[in-house]
Amino acid sequence: xxxxxxxxxQLQTTLTLAQIWQFTPIxxxxxxxxxRQRFTAITSQxxxxxxxxxxxxxxxxxxxxxxxxxxxxxxxxVYDSAMKAYMQQYKFQGDYALRVLMQAPLAAAxxxxxxxxxxxxxxxxxxxxxxGFNQVTGWLQNQPFQQALLVRATHxxxxxxxxxxxxxxxxxxxxxxAPNAGQLLRGQRVLxxxxxxxxGRTLRHAADQIYLGGAKAVTSLTLAR
Amino acid sequence: xxxxxxFFGRQLPLRGAPTNGAVGQHALRTVGERRQCQRCGQWLAVxxxxxxxxxxxxxxxQLGRLTSQHELYTIPEPNRFVRVKSGGLTWTGQLxxxxxxxxxAVLRHVKTRTDHLLWAVxxxxxTEIVYPALAWALAQGWRVAWTSPRVDxxxxxxxxxxxxxxxxxxxxxxxxxxxxYAYCPLTxxxxxxxxxxxxxxxxxxxxxxxxxxxxxxPMLQRAITNAQKPQGCHLLLTATPGNDLQQQVRRRxxxxxxxxxxxxxxxxxxxxxxxxxRWREGLLRNRLPSALIHQLRGYLAKxxxxxxxxxxxxxxxxxGQALQLAGIQGGVTVHAADPDRPAKxxxxxxxxxxxxxxxxxxxxxxxxxxxxxxxxGGDDPVxxxxxxxxxxxRVGRSADFPSGQVTxxxxxxxxxxxxxxxxxxxxxxxxxxxxxxx
Numbered sequence: 295x296x297x298x299x300x301x302x303x304q305l306q307t308t309l310t311l312a313q314i315w316q317f318t319p320i321x322x323x324x325x326x327x328x329x330r331q332r333f334t335a336i337t338s339q340x341x342x343x344x345x346x347x348x349x350x351x352x353x354x355x356x357x358x359x360x361x362x363x364x365x366x367x368x369x370x371x372v373y374d375s376a377m378k379a380y381m382q383q384y385k386f387q388g389d390y391a392l393r394v395l396m397q398a399p400l401a402a403a404x405x406x407x408x409x410x411x412x413x414x415x416x417x418x419x420x421x422x423x424x425x426g427f428n429q430v431t432g433w434l435q436n437q438p439f440q441q442a443l444l445v446r447a448t449h450x451x452x453x454x455x456x457x458x459x460x461x462x463x464x465x466x467x468x469x470x471x472a473p474n475a476g477q478l479l480r481g482q483r484v485l486x487x488x489x490x491x492x493x494g495r496t497l498r499h500a501a502d503q504i505y506l507g508g509a510k511a512v513t514s515l516t517l518a519r
Numbered sequence: 520x521x522x523x524x525x526f527f528g529r530q531l532p533l534r535g536a537p538t539n540g541a542v543g544q545h546a547l548r549t550v551g552e553r554r555q556c557q558r559c560g561q562w563l564a565v566x567x568x569x570x571x572x573x574x575x576x577x578x579x580x581q582l583g584r585l586t587s588q589h590e591l592y593t594i595p596e597p598n599r600f601v602r603v604k605s606g607g608l609t610w611t612g613q614l615x616x617x618x619x620x621x622x623x624a625v626l627r628h629v630k631t632r633t634d635h636l637l638w639a640v641x642x643x644x645x646t647e648i649v650y651p652a653l654a655w656a657l658a659q660g661w662r663v664a665w666t667s668p669r670v671d672x673x674x675x676x677x678x679x680x681x682x683x684x685x686x687x688x689x690x691x692x693x694x695x696x697x698x699x700y701a702y703c704p705l706t707x708x709x710x711x712x713x714x715x716x717x718x719x720x721x722x723x724x725x726x727x728x729x730x731x732x733x734x735x736x737p738m739l740q741r742a743i744t745n746a747q748k749p750q751g752c753h754l755l756l757t758a759t760p761g762n763d764l765q766q767q768v769r770r771r772x773x774x775x776x777x778x779x780x781x782x783x784x785x786x787x788x789x790x791x792x793x794x795x796x797r798w799r800e801g802l803l804r805n806r807l808p809s810a811l812i813h814q815l816r817g818y819l820a821k822x823x824x825x826x827x828x829x830x831x832x833x834x835x836x837x838x839g840q841a842l843q844l845a846g847i848q849g850g851v852t853v854h855a856a857d858p859d860r861p862a863k864x865x866x867x868x869x870x871x872x873x874x875x876x877x878x879x880x881x882x883x884x885x886x887x888x889x890x891x892x893x894x895x896g897g898d899d900p901v902x903x904x905x906x907x908x909x910x911x912x913r914v915g916r917s918a919d920f921p922s923g924q925v926t927x928x929x930x931x932x933x934x935x936x937x938x939x940x941x942x943x944x945x946x947x948x949x950x951x952x953x954x955x956x957x
Contacts, residue, residue: 388584390569391577426569426586 298326299391300380324394332376335399336369336519344491345369345519360494365501365512367491369519370403377518385429385489393432396517400433407515409485411478412439415500416469418446430487433517439487442475442507443500454496462493469503479507486514524702528596528662528719528746530558532589539594546589547574557591558582559714560741578738579714581694596719596748598660600704606654607686610647617780617953618648624776625754626652629722632752636728636768639778640787640946641758641883641912646676648778649724649754650683657687657704661721664706664746666713668733670694671884672726677707710739716746723753727883729761729905758912759905759942779949785921786947786955788914790897790907790940795928798896802834805841811895811928812845818891819847819873825891827876828910830899832856838895839876850874853881882909888917897927897936907939922957 296305305323313320336347343357345368371377384392404412414430422428431439446468454462472478484504486497491514501512525531526541536543547554547563554563556576567577573586585591614622621637628635629652639645656663665680667673670693677691690701692708710725710733723743725733733739747753755764767773781787795808818825827850829838835852842850853863853875860880866872867887875881879901892914897907907927914923929936947955 383580387580388569388575389577389580390575391566422571426571426573426575428570432570 296322296324298329299324299394300329300383301326303328329395333380334372334374334376336372340369340519343367344494345516346491347372347519356493360498365494365498365514367494367497367514367516367519368403368407369491369516370399371518373490373492373518381490381518385425388425388427390427390432393427393429396433397435400517401435401437403515404437404485407485407513408483409513410482411442411484411509412437413442413484413486413500413504414439415486415488415496416441416443416445429489434487440478442472442478442484443469443503444472445469454492459493462495465495465499467499467502468496469500471503471507475507479504479509481508481510483511483513484509486512488514488516489518491516491519523594524599525700526592526594527599527702528593528716530591530593530715530717532558532583532585533592534588534590536590537592541592541594543590543592545587546585546591547576547587554587556585558585559738560745561738582711582714591717593717596662598662598721599702600660600662602658602660603686604658605686606656606658607684608650608654609685610650610683612647614644614647615782615784617778617784618644618782621776621778622648622651625649626655628652628774628776629656629752629754632750633774634752634754636755636757636760636764636773636775637778638760638768638775639756639758640781640950641909642781642886642916643758643778644782645726645756645758645778646679649756652754653684653705653722653724656722657684659721660704662704662706662719663722663724664708664713664716664720665724665726666708666710666743667726668710668730668739669727669884670709672730673707673709675884676726680705680707710742713739713742713746718746718748720747721751723747723751724756725753726756728755728757728764729759730883734761759908761905777949779946780953780955781916781921783918783921784955785915786950786957787943788911788923788925789943789947790894790911790936791924791926792897792932792936792940793926793928794931795895796930798928798930802837802841805837805844807838807841807845807895808928811893812847814893814926815842815847815874816845819849822873823891824867824870824887824889825874825893826881826887826913827874828881828892828894828902829876829878830896830901832878834896835876835878842876850876852876854878855880879906879910881913882906883912885913886916887913889920889923890914891924892926894925894927896929898929898931898933900935902935904935904938904942907936908942911939911943 298305303326305326339351340347341354343353346354383389417428486500497514504512523539532546546557548557554574559579561578563574568574573588575584575586673693681689687705688703689705690703692712768775798808832854839852851863851872853860867875911925914925915921
């Protein structure tokens with residue numbers, strides 16, 4: 295008997311005859327169905343620019359305000375109360391074990407994207423020491439990725455999540471290219487990977503740097519929007 | 520954070536050593552191949568590891584994550600309090616004769632520092648019975664914690680204790696509190712918060728000791744012994760001790776004081792058991808047992824307010840709808856995760872709604888005068904013996920309305936219901952010997 299990593303309830307696994315006859319290792323579930331179904335997946339009706347769930351497929355108001363600076367982002371889940379609760383425990387309380395919850399959905403979402411190089415948004419040195427992990431790379435299992443970006447180790451007086459929209463839009467460029475970024479990125483289609491798309495400021499800063507590194511195209515995928 | 524008082528009898532996780540000479544130990548102790556969290560005492564799983572190689576404890580994550588980088592700092596409890604002669608007791612109420620006997624017994628055990636169980640029926644006035652012992656302990660300069668697994672109980676208790684012990688500084692600790700920690704002789708906290716303490720308290724009063732999650736959690740049980748000084752003692756309060764506590768009492772390992780009568784001197788209402796064969800199948804067709812419908816219609820006609828307990832949260836809307844169809848209207852449903860829970864319970868208290876349909880969350884800690892209780896599906900495993908006795912204890916708590924009906928509808932006879940009836944009968948037998956009246 296195993297317990298669900300999130301809610302701690304005992305998992306009821308039913309073993310079928312077919313599974314026994316296959317003579318292959320039986321996949322052990324780590325998350326219960328109730329927890330899995332707490333999130334709301336984004337359907338095909340989303341903003342073509344930022345991936346926000348909508349009732350139609352027109353460019354949303356926030357994206358129109360970004361005039362000209364277009365970025366195509368896809369998101370897997372809606373950033374609702376369940377996702378906030380998940381992020382709170384995973385990222386801010388630092389429960390690294392919760393990464394398994396998102397590994398399968400994210401792998402499926404990466405399958406649907408077309409790209410050559412996967413670049414996750416990095417965390418700075420201080421966060422790496424205190425949090426102990428990068429919340430984005432935690433969701434990757436065997437997918438190859440390149441750390442082409444470095445984040446400047448400036449001391450943040452406030453975390454990004456504590457700012458309002460206007461403050462966040464004024465955030466200066468925090469990223470620089472890694473020393474070997476040129477040969478990694480030249481002429482490649484790059485997919486950026488981040489946890490939450492809120493204003494799009496972070497991803498656009500990152501995309502600017504990736505373009506400077508010589509990439510042909512940059513798109514992005516986030517877990518939540 | 521460098522304040523000495525913050526470290527007295529506590530375990531504070533820090534990454535660097537503080538300047539005040541507090542003693543530190545590694546937060547995660549390695550024993551052979553395994554690691555043990557020094558705050559909650561649980562063993563780490565081999566997968567509880569961060570990407571940078573550090574280990575972390577998942578069991579007490581809610582109190583702030585402990586990693587192998589952390590050390591826990593403590594200063595041994597010095598009991599640096601101003602002593603108040605009366606123990607700060609400003610309560611002017613009177614204990615009844617039975618309550619007084621129990622209060623003296625509790626005081627005697629606290630004076631000799633023995634662990635003690637106060638087994639008092641629901642509505643006996645447990646809190647007041649402890650006041651004399653608490654006043655004595657505070658007058659000795661003891662550090663005392665009053666703890667409960669339920670945050671609702673702590674929140675309800677804190678203003679009462681603040682009024683009863685006006686002369687003593689008190690701190691209320693629970694997850695998500697607004698006030699910062701304060702070093703006080705009397706600490707009211709949830710059992711989870713005890714994990715932050717180490718050998719701090721001379722006396723720990725554990726209210727509702729059999730309530731979830733304390734009863735099933737070795738981590739929280741260890742937290743109580745860990746937060747208590749080696750020479751300290753604890754006092755357990757409950758109306759429905761679990762099997763292991765009852766066994767300890769039978770083996771004379773734990774001293775016990777019974778209070779089998781309520782403060783108004785009336786006996787507990789017995790659970791009236793009625794069979795409702797295959798009621799779940801009927802519910803699929805939106806039908807409730809006809810006896811239940813008949814009874815509830817009778818309550819509505821008499822303006823008798825009632826609580827309807829059902830086994831699960833998923834049953835609430837279904838049963839609510841079935842009641843609507845049967846013409847029993849005006850009630851609301853309430854469950855643990857309901858954001859409007861306090862408002863709905865308050866509405867019931869204000870007598871603006873005729874009934875509540877609820878799960879086991881209202882089993883303890885709530886008092887409505889003149890209420891009837893109906894349990895549907897009392898044979899479901901969520902209704903343990905203790906839960907059934909507690910639910911029955913909602914009835915007849917007020918001196919003006921000391922009796923009332925408790926009806927339990929079951930698909931079949933179960934041991935739990937039989938034991939619950941047995942426990943009430945046993946307590947009533949003892950109560951009758953002390954002059955209780957029905």
